[in-house]
Amino acid sequence: MGLPIYLQIVADIKAKIKKGILKPGDAILSENALCEAYNASRMTVRKGLAILVNERYITSIPGKGSYVNEPDSEKYVLHYNEMSATINRVNSARLIEAAVIVPSPDLISALNITANHKVISIRRILYSGDEPAAFDQKYFIHYEEMPIMAEEIKDLTFPGMISKYTRLFALKKDLTISAQLPDEEISKHLGLNTVVPLLVVEQKLFDNDNKPLGLGLTYYRGDFGKLSAHSDF
Amino acid sequence: MGLPIYLQIVADIKAKIKKGILKPGDAILSENALCEAYNASRMTVRKGLAILVNERYITSIPGKGSYVNEPDSEKYVLHYNEMSATINRVNSARLIEAAVIVPSPDLISALNITANHKVISIRRILYSGDEPAAFDQKYFIHYEEMPIMAEEIKDLTFPGMISKYTRLFALKKDLTISAQLPDEEISKHLGLNTVVPLLVVEQKLFDNDNKPLGLGLTYYRGDFGKLSAHSDF
DNA sequence: CAGTGGTCTAGACCACGTG
């Protein structure tokens, strides 16, 4: 019984939802009714309900009441880091290119820049022990005050690279995951003789105003790359 | 200026973190100091800080103070639904098997059951318009009181199927994403003549006590399946 | 010891929705 009142309320309502006593669409007790039921002040009750709202168990509608939500069965939490031993067994990297390039038309549109902008291209092979596990390509916009610092950058993740130049908390990130077959160049870099499917992770980084900051493509050998995600709560 | 005080506090502190005025590890003003700064009561200040704690911007340590966190640059939100037009362009399904089977050793260990348990196997082809986009295999434990209801189940997602028998809010879900080449059977079902890489999504469903409820495998043609995820906030 | 965050109360005023 050491649980604070507001957490008891949370636990009780969650339990009722999980047992089916409260179904999606049902109204829960009003705040005042909960105050009476738990002999608590309204602020305490509201603190509990705020948690349930935040975890998407219920929705509160001003002037009406609070209602049990449909479960959001589609939502997962994914941890991704192109250099993570636990995720991809990747534990080292070798830089094969770090250059300022003239962007291709595709890159120009992906980064939303004009043709006279320069772009930094970073290419790496990511290793799992001695074996090449992935080919990694990053692009980001080159500004004058931005030295390439190849040595510093070699072992970083993409957000890590970008955060050399910007506050990381300002980053927005999109990930797109697909399966592809390797082209000749990637086959060569990864030393592939047979046909191996690739797990491709595309990262797009944006600043707080949704201006593109960089584009990353990582091509994992299908027998190395595995991503995992889990439902929250 | 219509913003409530507690949201102003949230916005101000977020801004300071994003601009680098507050760096990871830095202490923020104490609650009492913030009360003075914003001419607000402590409960109002705490309401703001609670949001920052929840969104992982800061951590509060009793007796000491609140501190700016290292950004969690690995965390993404993934929406997945094997039948979603927006995610996979899948808009219909055809059932090719719905049967009670004797589980293989692999299945027995994956579902953590004994050999005398029966398992329901559901096999479907998922279509994008007229084209087969994925081969879908589900397994879940068969209990006596569980009719198969093939027609009802045909167009459901895996959580949808399971929720026919259990409260959905109690579900825990794991997703594993990988790239594979099709075996003969899958090639046949998807009508593949050339070598096409597959994006494979493995779903494991658990109840609230982490007891396995089901195993799902969905094999998307690489040119159809694309998953996307994004950083939160 | 003084300062911090964690919990809680008993009020208040507001905007909103329904009868």
Added chain:
DNA sequence: ACGTGGTCTAGACCACTGA
């Protein structure tokens, strides 16, 4: 008009950390 949730106050007591 009444009940609802949303915001806010000015206190209170507690457990904890650090000097």
